[in-house]
Amino acid sequence: MIDSKNIARIATFALLYEVSLSPKPGLVNLLNPGSHDDMDYIDFIKSSIALHDYFKIAFELGEVSDGEDFIELRKFGIIYEDKMLEATGEVNTHKGIIFSLGLMVYATAIELRGENFSFEKVIKRVAYLNKGITSELDTSKAITHGEKNYKKYGVKGIREEAEDGFSKALLGLRFLREKNREIKFDYALTGTLFYFMSFIEDSNIIKRGGLEGLEFLKRSADYVLHNELYKTSEGMIKINEINNEFIRRNLSPGGCADFLILTLYFYLLGENYDKL
Numbered sequence: 001m002i003d004s005k006n007i008a009r010i011a012t013f014a015l016l017y018e019v020s021l022s023p024k025p026g027l028v029n030l031l032n033p034g035s036h037d038d039m040d041y042i043d044f045i046k047s048s049i050a051l052h053d054y055f056k057i058a059f060e061l062g063e064v065s066d067g068e069d070f071i072e073l074r075k076f077g078i079i080y081e082d083k084m085l086e087a088t089g090e091v092n093t094h095k096g097i098i099f100s101l102g103l104m105v106y107a108t109a110i111e112l113r114g115e116n117f118s119f120e121k122v123i124k125r126v127a128y129l130n131k132g133i134t135s136e137l138d139t140s141k142a143i144t145h146g147e148k149n150y151k152k153y154g155v156k157g158i159r160e161e162a163e164d165g166f167s168k169a170l171l172g173l174r175f176l177r178e179k180n181r182e183i184k185f186d187y188a189l190t191g192t193l194f195y196f197m198s199f200i201e202d203s204n205i206i207k208r209g210g211l212e213g214l215e216f217l218k219r220s221a222d223y224v225l226h227n228e229l230y231k232t233s234e235g236m237i238k239i240n241e242i243n244n245e246f247i248r249r250n251l252s253p254g255g256c257a258d259f260l261i262l263t264l265y266f267y268l269l270g271e272n273y274d275k276l
Helices: 004-020 041-064 071-088 095-112 119-129 145-153 157-163 168-180 185-197 203-226 233-249 254-272
Strands: none
Touching (some): 004 041, 041 095, 095 119, 119 157, 185 203
């Protein structure tokens, strides 16, 4: 049986798996804080635990939703953003995930009520719930980081991904499952992260390093993927060297990390329930 308790556990595990993956380029991990001087591994543990009940609520809201909007979910998202900040001492660890993974959990509950449940249907529901969201980008004001990135670079960021239902998570899921048949799980996760880095226009990278930073992100990812560095312990040493360069450049692909979390959510859900 799939219920809110089990979903909340899976969603929380997805957060914990992602932050524990080490090494990662510029991202907070078990070994070091990456390019961040305002947060560390323990902050992410606190944040993950604080958000557990939010995912439970998100699923329960989806169980009674008409599937047309997520107004109630937004309200709880604001509440739990405050709980996240309270738990971490005002450190923004998972704001983007409150939005994206909260929506995935919510849409999962909606689609489970119908017939022939699939991850593709969850993606389509998320896209439907976010139709037209990119119109929120008002370049005349440009207050948020997303609005500033759009005004300066024409990048629509998380809004565009939401309007597409975060469908790239399914590409990541396919990659992860394929690589996990060849190598151990944590190595496959590392490969999946670099896979996302090779094609996602990560707004966190753009904010920190502009289009030059984005080009460095993709160039680094292509190098890792081409040489399959994520498959061996020797390759992991080189990946750690890449991490050091990301730190030197003050770059952190947080958007790619969020997609890894969404991929992990689908992966763990599928592993726990054979019918999915």
